[in-house]
Amino acid sequence: MAQIVGGLATSHIPAIGNAIAKGKQHEPYWKPFFDGFPPIHAWLQQVQPEVVVVFYNDHGLNFFLDKLPAFAIGAAAEYRHADEGWGIPTTAPLAGCPELSWHLVEQLTAAEFDLTVCQEMLVDHACTVPFQLFWPDQQPAPVRIVPIHINTVQFPLPTARRVYELGRAVGRAIGRWDDTRRVAVMGTGGLSHQLEGERAGFINKRFDLQFLQSMETNPQWATQFSDRELVELAGTQGVELLMWLAMRAALTEAGSGVRLVHRNYHIPISNTATGVIALEAMP
Numbered sequence: 001m002a003q004i005v006g007g008l009a010t011s012h013i014p015a016i017g018n019a020i021a022k023g024k025q026h027e028p029y030w031k032p033f034f035d036g037f038p039p040i041h042a043w044l045q046q047v048q049p050e051v052v053v054v055f056y057n058d059h060g061l062n063f064f065l066d067k068l069p070a071f072a073i074g075a076a077a078e079y080r081h082a083d084e085g086w087g088i089p090t091t092a093p094l095a096g097c098p099e100l101s102w103h104l105v106e107q108l109t110a111a112e113f114d115l116t117v118c119q120e121m122l123v124d125h126a127c128t129v130p131f132q133l134f135w136p137d138q139q140p141a142p143v144r145i146v147p148i149h150i151n152t153v154q155f156p157l158p159t160a161r162r163v164y165e166l167g168r169a170v171g172r173a174i175g176r177w178d179d180t181r182r183v184a185v186m187g188t189g190g191l192s193h194q195l196e197g198e199r200a201g202f203i204n205k206r207f208d209l210q211f212l213q214s215m216e217t218n219p220q221w222a223t224q225f226s227d228r229e230l231v232e233l234a235g236t237q238g239v240e241l242l243m244w245l246a247m248r249a250a251l252t253e254a255g256s257g258v259r260l261v262h263r264n265y266h267i268p269i270s271n272t273a274t275g276v277i278a279l280e281a282m283p
């Protein structure tokens with residue numbers, strides 16, 4: 001059976017893609033952010049995940065307000081990035097893993113999570129930037145992916161509790177995949193940020209640090225909050241932390257617990273309080 005080796009999460013700001021394209025990683029503005037990654041690169045070299053299930057939120061590239069599923073899963077052989085109007089150079093397609101996609105579709109549907117299945121799916125910066133951050137020297141990243149989109153764009157959002165249960169169901173389903181490949185789970189987005197309205201620029205360091213700590217020691221902590229409470233605490237786009245929650249919930253099904261590999265928090269990049277974490281699944 002397949003084995004979950006661990007979980008990854010990072011913020012996914014388009015400006016990061018631009019900084020990578022322009023080689024700005026060592027400039028004073030960027031260094032404290034990029035310095036969060038080398039210890040995680042070393043760990044990835046050791047555990048060598050071959051397939052990554054990535055929870056991310058589409059921002060209008062593949063889905064728009066006219067048709068926006070709460071949850072959707074890719075079942076394609078490759079995932080192309082396209083111009084989103086942010087000015088980020090588009091990256092090489094990411095390789096899909098249709099065999100794991102279809103296994104997840106079957107298992108999740110049996111577990112009463114009926115996701116929209118996308119046999120074609122464009123992926124935006126939320127899916128592409130994290131793979132540039134975690135595998136900077138190997139582009140495209142040397143993994144196959146299964147993207148799972150969670151709506152954070154149009155209210156009402158799926159509840160944190162529902163997202164947590166989805167993550168658990170994904171974790172269980174990966175554990176039942178009749179394949180020997182090493183699988184990692186990833187969540188992208190957050191931490192606190194708000195891009196528009198009266199509270200544009202809103203950041204909540206106290207909340208972010210509590211949330212980061214909960215990833216290590218109290219994975220269900222964020223499920224106590226409604227979507228409106230999450231907006232109040234983390235900002236309208238800070239609700240992207242639901243992706244981290246899904247990743248962490250999947251790890252609860254992977255073994256006896258998690259070991260913190262590394263985490264980092266830095267304010268701000270663009271309008272966002274940035275975070276990154278890697279957690280190893282303990283057998």
Ligand code: DHB
Binds near residue numbers: 013189
């Ligand atoms: C920014 C953050 C995001 O999460 C995003 O999707 C786009 C932009 C920002 O801070 O600029």
Ligand code: FE
Binds near residue numbers: 012059126237
């Ligand atoms: Fe975003």
